[in-house]
Amino acid sequence: MTQLIFLGPPGAGKGTQSQKLAQSLQIPHISTGDILRQAMKDQTPLGVKAQSYVDSGELVPDELVQDLVQERLGQADAQSGWILDGFPRKVSQAEFLAKLLETIHQAGERVVNLDVPDDVVVARLLARGRKDDSEEVIRRRLEIYRSETAPLINYYRDRQKLLTVNGNQSPEEVTDALHKVIAF
Ligand code: B4P
Numbered sequence: 001m002t003q004l005i006f007l008g009p010p011g012a013g014k015g016t017q018s019q020k021l022a023q024s025l026q027i028p029h030i031s032t033g034d035i036l037r038q039a040m041k042d043q044t045p046l047g048v049k050a051q052s053y054v055d056s057g058e059l060v061p062d063e064l065v066q067d068l069v070q071e072r073l074g075q076a077d078a079q080s081g082w083i084l085d086g087f088p089r090k091v092s093q094a095e096f097l098a099k100l101l102e103t104i105h106q107a108g109e110r111v112v113n114l115d116v117p118d119d120v121v122v123a124r125l126l127a128r129g130r131k132d133d134s135e136e137v138i139r140r141r142l143e144i145y146r147s148e149t150a151p152l153i154n155y156y157r158d159r160q161k162l163l164t165v166n167g168n169q170s171p172e173e174v175t176d177a178l179h180k181v182i183a184f
Pocket of ligand 1: 009012055059088
């Protein structure tokens with residue numbers, strides 16, 4: 001069963017690559033960012049609560065994303081594998097996920113870290129121009145990445161779950177490199 005977590009700074013290519021890989025492996029692509037954006041668009045209670053955090057580049061409170069991940073991983077199509085894109089984003093979320101996977105007897109997750117320098121991700125996000133891709137918000141998201149998310153690299157390395165891929169190449173080259181590392 002393939003269980004993959006994508007890690008990397010905003011704009012590293014997590015969404016781009018994890019979506020493609022999920023399609024080729026025929027397993028669900030679970031993006032907390034996409035789920036939150038859809039909820040905001042539909043103005044659901046989750047979306048209303050998440051809006052100000054996402055717009056300013058802050059992380060949405062743990063309980064909100066943890067609940068949605070727990071619910072999604074419990075669905076029928078996630079019982080034979082999944083790719084998590086954007087979760088966990090901090091150590092408390094990683095600890096929550098570890099406990100959850102233990103409870104549902106799915107403990108074989110591996111973590112792909114997409115490595116891309118700051119100047120490259122800023123250029124990519126400015127070119128994309130999503131609502132939360134203004135220069136000020138991108139700067140805040142990078143700060144939060146460094147303080148909250150980057151510690152997960154050591155967290156998963158210490159647990160022998162970490163695979164690293166150079167994300168600073170063309171999307172096709174990143175895809176090839178990804179297929180190679182997950183084949184082992
Ligand atoms: P996300 O949707 O996860 O936003 P992201 O990190 O910017 O996405 P990603 O890294 O996938 O972008 P991609 O590279 O695909 O989160 C948005 C917000 O939601 C967060 O700021 C937070 O508020 C909230 N949130 C989400 N999860 C949360 C959690 N667990 N806890 C709390 N809050 C949470 O795309 C970037 C651009 O680069 C694209 O235009 C793409 O075409 C381009 N690109 C990709 N690969 C490339 C390559 N190899 N070369 C050139 N360009 C490339």
